[in-house]
Amino acid sequence: METVLKSHCDEQHPQEAEELQRKQEQNKQLSGIKKDIEKLYEAVPQLVNVFKIKEKIGEGTFSSVYLATAQLQTGYEEKMALKHLIPTSHPLRIAAELQCLTVAGGQDNVMGVKYCFRKNDHVVIVMPYLEHESFLDILNSLSFEEVREYMFNLFKALRRIHHFGIVHRDVKPSNFLYNRRLKEYALVDFGLAQGTPDTKIELLKTTQSEGQQEDSVHHSVQRSVFGERNFNVSSSTYQENSSTKLIKQSKMIDVSSRKLVTKKKIISTKTVSSGVARKAASGCPSNLACDCYATDRVCSICLSRRQQVAPRAGTPGFRAPEVLTKCPTQTTAIDMWSAGIVFLSLLSGRYPFYKASDDLTALAQIMTVRGSRETIQAAKTFGKSVLCTQDVPAQNLRTLCEKLRGTNSSCTRSKDDTHTDSVNDLDLPVETDKQCAPKTLGKEIQHIQSCQESDGALEVKATDMKGWDQVPDDAYDLLDKLLDLNPATRITAKEALLHPFFKDMRL
Template sequence: MAKARASLRNVEHVDVHEDDLKEEDAEETLDESMDPLEESGHTVNSSDEEVEDAVQEDMARFEETFEGINKRFRLINRIGEGTFSTVYKAEDLEYNQYDNSWDIDERENRKWSSPARRQRPSRRPHYVAIKKIYVTSSPIRIFNELELLYDLRDSDSVCPLITAFRHTDQVVAVLPYFQHSDFRDYYRDMEVSEMRLYFRSLLTALRSVHAKKIIHRDVKPTNFLYNPAQSRGVLVDFGLAEREGTDWHHCPCHLSDEDRRYKAAHSVYAQTQQSGHNITSYPKSDTRSSRRANRAGTRGFRAPEVLLKCTQQTCSLDMWSVGVILLTMLSRRFPFFHSADDIDALLEITTIVGRKKMRETSILHGQVFETNIPSYSESGHTLEKIILWCTGRTGEKTQPKKELDEDEKEAVQFLYRLLECNPAKRITADEALRHPFITKGFEDNEMDEDMVDLIEA
């Protein structure tokens, strides 16, 4: 679909040169998205309000530098600004000249139109999102994102690629425009019943993505455009996504328990321990090469295996990010984790899971975790206690003990499956969609639709 439309519009394809591929492979890069709070502040979901002068100037520069873009699209507003790209809302001026099977809203409108009207071209304005990818992005990154979007073109709840253009060194991707609400405007007021619908939509998207062995790597609220009124959302921004197995190297987490124990018992750390040295000491001459692993993502949403530099990361790391979103909603705190670096991030997780669990998780990936900070307990804290504390329900010691309601308890049980430190034991997107926390929301929604049908009848 995307390739067909691109050829119809007679535009240049994105070329990736072999030299660029080799250069990129030789580098170790840390791809980190913008801070969640800063990023949310750059998200706009309304073109009706007055466009700021700075945005007008930005769009004017874009039209000047990208020849012919204003003949195909009318730029309306800047609706997103991230680390690697800027997104604009625009009207598609050539909408009726092409096949637009990607347009869900148009399909719904035509479903209820008369046969004669369906044959006529649509006269209402049609909007798209134009993603301007910064020229500082490497060719392989741009090619990878467009290729993955094309592969996911028919996936449920995933934003499809309409087409892509290139002018000199500037590349833009044209995507559908989806009406959505800012996460900060609704997450504090969400009932558990509404959370069920939110995560059903998000997990539907991830099931499609993971079925193709693609890791999104940057699952977070600003990358899931959700419309509470329709209980529908779409997963966007595959700029950091990769295929599972890309640049894999051996990691102990994929060994059997017996082999892992043997390896740990014969490790440099074990030998240091046996020699009677202090646990914080280092070998005099360490000939081991440094560990390099993909740590792309956003602070606060990275899974433990990413922070511990696992070299065989899987789609399960996206499920940890889903858990962080659910924890954010239940605790009414955004962002929940807000660390400055990977070490702080590990310590934040340790506060919850405890030192014992973090040591086990580190050994799983062939790493050693030690801390002498006395405030970190051995067993950590339960998620129930953390949510009660965050929502101000711990109360006075003399008052009756407050507990989560039944819906919250069910949500927490689901949350434990998501925030499982061992990626092999973490729930998958397909399993999550069959979990009672999600299926109950589906049943409740079906009952509501049945009631509407009865009323209309």
């Protein structure tokens, strides 16, 4: 009888029932966060006397970030961000991330570090706290001038880290914090960073090969450390190690035969992972205890401890073609491609622009905008062969962005046409388990090329355009140079800052 009455009540007041359920979920979540904070205090007891942890502000694949306050001698409470590194990383990688922050951080929009605490496998990096907006929340309210300033400051950060030979490898909006009111920016999260051959970060020289071996085929959701939900899902992320030669450099990659390639990838990755595990296990006697705790060094016991496997290849929708095709030689150009995808989202008003479940689908999605012939030709320049069952023409970037944003006179936007739509939401045609059907592909391209009118369409008024009706050709020229399929000719951060698009902005 009670069940019947409850069901009847829910039918009578569905909104109240939903509100009650929402509150219960919130309370459950808050309870979980409270437990996480308690566990952090237990794991790193030094924090108790220094920081008052307020809340969890972000959670990622390899770490969690908390907002805390520190009582200064002046009596003032300073807000700080505490990044707790989940013990899956090798000590060298953690040390390399810290070195990136200490050497390159603290200026030119690159996050710095204040302190670091460690207890056994638990490491907490203390950084300045920058209050910031969610990219998704502000995307469609940004003026064109704000977008120009945003990209200018992103390039300043990339120029800074590239000067030190740091490849960030995971450039995306949630890793570039933006305080709209104060016009402050910060590039964060160097957990995936690798070094160029001439890197000035000594520890990146050591971790360069380690980072390639840590990639795995496990599927897991890559969440943003600083709280913004990431719509992209991690996929098979085996990073080819040129020394192993398990996959030949001239391997043919066919976007219509994913099953075969995936099987090869799993076999190769297992071989590498098991090899690393054996090496690590043999190098670390189980009866030895760590002797570097509370010192400024990392002992040989910690350096030789067994690594846990975790995906470390960035976010699928932002990966450059040379990353997707497993090119062994990857440079700072991969960060510039990712910056180009961010710019594409800003100009089109769509985020995420690409949403792919695996690398081959992501590559096919790139083809729908940059063209299949162009992608195949570019792949040849870095020793890769890509097959595509259909010729897909390249899109005009201005036409594409204006139609998606709804800023040209011939196009109207539906009230239901929200900025959360990605290119994938437009029925991307690539089914990589079989040949692409021409009808499906044609339908997808036609969908991208034309804006669909619907009942109750909303005309965009010129007074509300915030400069979007006067986007100069320089913007799309810069976008084209950022999305250059050939990493060798892709624009650098230093060159981007000198581009005519930023002609009246001070370096």
